[in-house]
Amino acid sequence: QVHLVESGGGLVQAGGSLSLSCVVSGFTFSYYTMGWFRQAPGKEREFVAAVSRSGSRTYYPDSVKGRFTVSRDNAKNTVFLQMNNLKSEESAVYYCAAAFKIDANEVLTSIGGYTYWGQGTQVTVSS
Numbered sequence: 051q052v053h054l055v056e057s058g059g060g061l062v063q064a065g066g067s068l069s070l071s072c073v074v075s076g077f078t079f080s081y082y083t084m085g086w087f088r089q090a091p092g093k094e095r096e097f098v099a100a101v102s103r104s105g106s107r108t109y110y111p112d113s114v115k116g117r118f119t120v121s122r123d124n125a126k127n128t129v130f131l132q133m134n135n136l137k138s139e140e141s142a143v144y145y146c147a148a149a150f151k152i153d154a155n156e157v158l159t160s161i162g163g164y165t166y167w168g169q170g171t172q173v174t175v176s177s
Contacts, residue, residue: 051075051076052074052075052076052077052166053073053074053075053076054072054073054074054146054147054148054166054167054168054169055072055073055074055168055169056070056071056072056144056145056146056168056169056170056171057070057071057072057073057171058070058071058171059143059144059171059172059173059174060172060173060174061174061176062136062173062174062175062176063175063176064136064137064138064175064176064177065135065136066136066175067132067133067134067135067136068133068136068173069130069131069132069133070086070130070131070132070133070144070146070171070173071128071129071130071131072084072086072128072129072130072131072146072168073126073127073128074127074128074129074146074148074166075127077148077166079122079124079127079148080103080124081103081150081151082103082148082149082150082151082166083100083101083102083103083148083149083151083156083157083158084100084101084120084122084129084146084147084148084149085097085098085099085100085101085146085147085148085149085157085158085159085164086098086099086100086120086129086131086144086145086146086147087144087145087146087147087161088140088142088143088144088145088173089142089143089145089170090139090141090142090143093142095145095161096111097111097159097160097161098110098111098114098118098131098144099114099118099119099120099131100120100157100158100159101120101121101122101129101157102151102153102154102155102156102157103151103153103154103155103156104154104155105121105122105124106154106155107155107156107157108120108121108157109157109159111159114133117133117134117135117136118131118132118133118134119131119132119134120132129146131144131146133173136173136175137175138175138176138177139175140173140175141173141174141175142172142173143170143171143172143173144170144171144172144173145167145168145169145170146167146168147161147164147165147166147167147168148164148165148166148167149163149164149165149166150165
């Protein structure tokens, strides 16, 4: 059975930092590119970060580039998202997602390309 479990969310002041983790089970983690997305109330889910199977390639939208860092530990079946200098408008539920990829260096930004999703962790940034 596939599980993706996010943790690390919480309440932080604007300008602060949070570190999210996502532990997966039920599939071979190293065969999957991983992504982070977020969804605020009344808004569409949006892409935040992606990391390739090997961990050698990452991708971010301009909105978080330079502030967020995605990484993974294939030995621990875990993907991480370090978020610095958070803004109040970034309050949302943050989700990790997994997509099977043959190419170990491929990243994926589209929501529809991901197969497995976690339940999400709430991040609240107070202004």
